[in-house]
Amino acid sequence: MLKKILTLCLILGFGQISFADEIAQEVGNEINPKEYPQAESVLPTKDDEKQIVIEGSVEKTINLSLERCLEIALGNNPQINAAFHDVLASDTRIKQVWSNYFPQFSWQTGYTKIRQLQLSDALGRNLTFNYYVLGQITLQQMLYDFGVTQNQATIRRLEYEGQKSTLSETINTVIYKTKDAYFNLLYAYEAKRVAETTVAQYTMFYDQAKAFYEIGLNPKVDVTIAESNLSNAKLQLIQASNAVNLAIAQLNNVMGVPFIDEYSIQERLRYTPVDITLKSAVDIARESRPDLRLAETKVEAAKQTLKLVKKSYFPTISVEGQYQRGGGSWNSNYGYNFGGYLNFPTINGMLIKNEIKEARYLYDKELANAQITQNNIYLEIQNAYLKLIEKKNQIPVAILQVKQAKENYELSYGRYRVGEANPIELKEAQTTYQSAQLNYYNALYQYNSAKSALEKAIGKNLVNQETEIDLELDEETKASIELNETKQ
Numbered sequence: 001m002l003k004k005i006l007t008l009c010l011i012l013g014f015g016q017i018s019f020a021d022e023i024a025q026e027v028g029n030e031i032n033p034k035e036y037p038q039a040e041s042v043l044p045t046k047d048d049e050k051q052i053v054i055e056g057s058v059e060k061t062i063n064l065s066l067e068r069c070l071e072i073a074l075g076n077n078p079q080i081n082a083a084f085h086d087v088l089a090s091d092t093r094i095k096q097v098w099s100n101y102f103p104q105f106s107w108q109t110g111y112t113k114i115r116q117l118q119l120s121d122a123l124g125r126n127l128t129f130n131y132y133v134l135g136q137i138t139l140q141q142m143l144y145d146f147g148v149t150q151n152q153a154t155i156r157r158l159e160y161e162g163q164k165s166t167l168s169e170t171i172n173t174v175i176y177k178t179k180d181a182y183f184n185l186l187y188a189y190e191a192k193r194v195a196e197t198t199v200a201q202y203t204m205f206y207d208q209a210k211a212f213y214e215i216g217l218n219p220k221v222d223v224t225i226a227e228s229n230l231s232n233a234k235l236q237l238i239q240a241s242n243a244v245n246l247a248i249a250q251l252n253n254v255m256g257v258p259f260i261d262e263y264s265i266q267e268r269l270r271y272t273p274v275d276i277t278l279k280s281a282v283d284i285a286r287e288s289r290p291d292l293r294l295a296e297t298k299v300e301a302a303k304q305t306l307k308l309v310k311k312s313y314f315p316t317i318s319v320e321g322q323y324q325r326g327g328g329s330w331n332s333n334y335g336y337n338f339g340g341y342l343n344f345p346t347i348n349g350m351l352i353k354n355e356i357k358e359a360r361y362l363y364d365k366e367l368a369n370a371q372i373t374q375n376n377i378y379l380e381i382q383n384a385y386l387k388l389i390e391k392k393n394q395i396p397v398a399i400l401q402v403k404q405a406k407e408n409y410e411l412s413y414g415r416y417r418v419g420e421a422n423p424i425e426l427k428e429a430q431t432t433y434q435s436a437q438l439n440y441y442n443a444l445y446q447y448n449s450a451k452s453a454l455e456k457a458i459g460k461n462l463v464n465q466e467t468e469i470d471l472e473l474d475e476e477t478k479a480s481i482e483l484n485e486t487k488q
Contacts, residue, residue, distance in 0.1 A: 063266045066182050069255060073178040076256035080174055083167040090160040097153040100142055108136040133326040140321075146314040151307050158301040165297060168290035168459075176456035177254045180449050185247040186269045187445035188240070194437045195233070195240040201430060202230040208416070209423065217419060225423040229430075269444040271395055274388075274451060274462045281381050281458050288459035289377055295370040302363040309359045312352045315344040377457070384454040391447035398440040405429075405436035 064072075074080060112131040209226035212218035252258050285292065319340045327333035412429035415421035455461050 063264050065265075065267060066179065069178055069182050069251065070175060072257060073174050073255040074171065077174045077254070078256055079170050080167070083163070083170040087160070087163045087167050090156070090163040094153060094156040094160055097149060097156050100145070100149045100152075104138075104140045106138045108138075109133050130328065131326070132328070132330045132332075133324065134330045135326070136322065136324045138320065138322045140318060142316055142318045145316040146311060148308065148311050148314065148316075151304055151311065155301055155304045155308065158297050158304065162294050162297040162301070165290040165294035169294070172290060172456055172459055174254065176452050178251070179452035179455075181247070181251040181254045183269065183445050183448040183452070185244070185251050185265060186267060187441055188244040188247040189265065190269055190441040190444075191438060192237070192240040192244050194434060194441070195237040198430070198434050199230070199233045199237050202226070202233040205416075205423070205426065205430075206230045212419075222423050225427070229423070229427055269441055269448065271444060271447065272451075273392070276385075276454075276462060278382065278385050281385055281454065282378060284460050285377055285381055285458040289457075290459055291373060292377055295366075295373040299363070299366045299370050302359070302366040306356070306359040306363050309352070309355045312345065312355065313347060315342050317342055381454070381457045384450060384457040388447070388450040388454050391443060391450045394443045395440075395447060398436070398443040401436040402433075402440050405433040409433040 110133045112133075114129045114131060116129070206223075206226040206229075209218060209222045213220055213223045248262075249258070252260050317340070319338075321336070321338040323334070323336045325331065325334040409429040409432070412421050412426050416423070416426045451462065
C-alpha cells in the first residue's frame with residue numbers, strides 16, 4: 001500500500017526531494033552521488049551553432065542552402081575548371097589547323113665560307129669563296145590541298161564539341177555529388193537530433209530509476225541499467241556528432257572549398273515528389289545526356305579521320321616568292337625567285353594502305369562504343385528510376401513504423417512510470433522507436449539521393465510537383481508524424 005501511495009505521488013508531481021530523502025533514510029537506501037551523479041552532470045555539452053564569419057563583411061552569419069551549395073560547387077570545383085580549360089584549349093586547335101591557309105613568312109641571314117674541292121683540283125690551286133647573305137625573305141602561300149585542311153579542321157571541331165560534352169558531363173556529375181553530399185549532411189543532422197532526443201529520454205529514465213530506488217520501489221539494478229543505457233546513448237550521440245563533421249567535410253570537398261569556415265544548414269530532409277515515367281526519362285536522356293552526345297561525336301570524328309587518311313596520296317598547290325640580298329659582300333648584289341608548286345607527298349603504299357585499314361577499324365570500334373554507351377545509359381536510367389520508385393514506396397512504410405514504434409514507446413513508458421514495466425522492456429521500446437526514426441530519415445535521404453541519381457542519368461533536373469503523392473495515411477497518423485518532427 002505504501003509503495004502505491006508513493007508511486008502516485010511521483011506521478012502527480014507531489015514527491016519532493018526532501019520527502020524522498022526522508023523515505024530513503026527510513027528504508028536505508030542512500031544514493032552515493034559519486035556513483036550515481038545527477039543526469040545533468042553526465043550530459044555531453046552541445047556544440048554551438050555552426051556559423052561562418054567573413055572578415056570585413058557586414059553579414060556575419062551565412063546559412064547555406066542546396067542552391068547556394070550548388071553555386072559554390074560550380075564556381076570552385078577543380079574538375080569543372082580543368083574541363084573548362086580543356087574546352088578552351090580545344091578551340092585553339094581549330095584555329096591552328098586553319099592557319100594552314102595563312103601565308104608563311106621567314107627571314108634569314110648568314111655568312112658562308114666555301115672551298116671548292118673539284119674546282120681547286122682542276123685549276124691546280126686552292127680557291128676559297130666568301131658568301132654573304134644580308135637578308136633572305138621568303139613568303140609562301142598554300143592555295144589548295146584537296147580538302148586535307150578541311151578534314152583536319154572538322155576533326156578538331158568535333159573534338160571541341162566532345163570537350164564541351166565532357167564539360168557538361170563533369171558539371172552533371174559534380175551537381176549530383178553535391179546534392180548527394182548535401183542530403184547526406186541533412187541525414188547526419190537528423191540522426192544527431194535523434195541521438196540528442198535519445199540522450200534526453202534516457203536521462204529522464206535515469207532520474208526516474210534513481211527516484212524509484214531512493215524510495216525503495218525498484219532495486220539498485222534498475223539504476224545500473226538506466227545508467228548503462230544513458231552511457232550508450234551518449235556514445236551514440238558522440239558518433240552522430242562526428243558523422244555530421246564527416247558529412248560536412250565530404251560536402252566541402254565536393255564543392256571544392258575544403259578549408260571553408262564553419263557554416264549552418266537550416267533545411268530539413270523533405271519529401272518532394274516527382275512524376276516521370278521510364279519512357280519519358282529515356283526520351284529526355286536522348287536529348288540531354290552529355291556522354292551520349294560525346295559518343296556520337298567520337299563516331300563522327302572517326303569517320304572524318306578515315307576520310308583524312310584516304311587523302312594521304314593527294315598533293316598540295318602553293319606559291320612561293322623569295323628575295324635575297326648579299327653576294328661577295330654584304331650588299332653587293334641581289335636576287336629573287338617566284339613560282340607555283342605542286343607538291344606530292346612521299347608515298348609508301350603499304351603504310352598508307354594499313355593506315356586506312358586502321359582508321360576503318362577504329363571507326364567500327366567507335367560505333368560499337370556508342371552502342372555500349374547507349375546501353376549503359378539505358379541501364380543507368382532503369383536502375384535510378386526503379387530505385388526511386390522503391391525509395392518512394394518505402395516512405396509510407398517508414399512513417400507507419402515511426403507511428404507504431406512511438407505508440408509502443410509511450411505505452412511502455414506509461415507502464416514503467418506506474419511500476420508495471422521493467423527497464424529492459426522500456427529500453428527495447430526506446431530502441432525500436434529510435435531505429436524507426438532513423439529508418440524514416442534514411443528513407444528520406446535515400447529517396448532524395450535516388451532522385452538526384454535519376455537527374456544525373458537523364459542529364460536534366462526534375463521539376464517538383466505541386467501536389468504531393470498520397471502516402472495512404474490517415475489524418476491522425478500524419479498529425480502524429482508532424483508533431484514528432486516539431487518536438488525534435
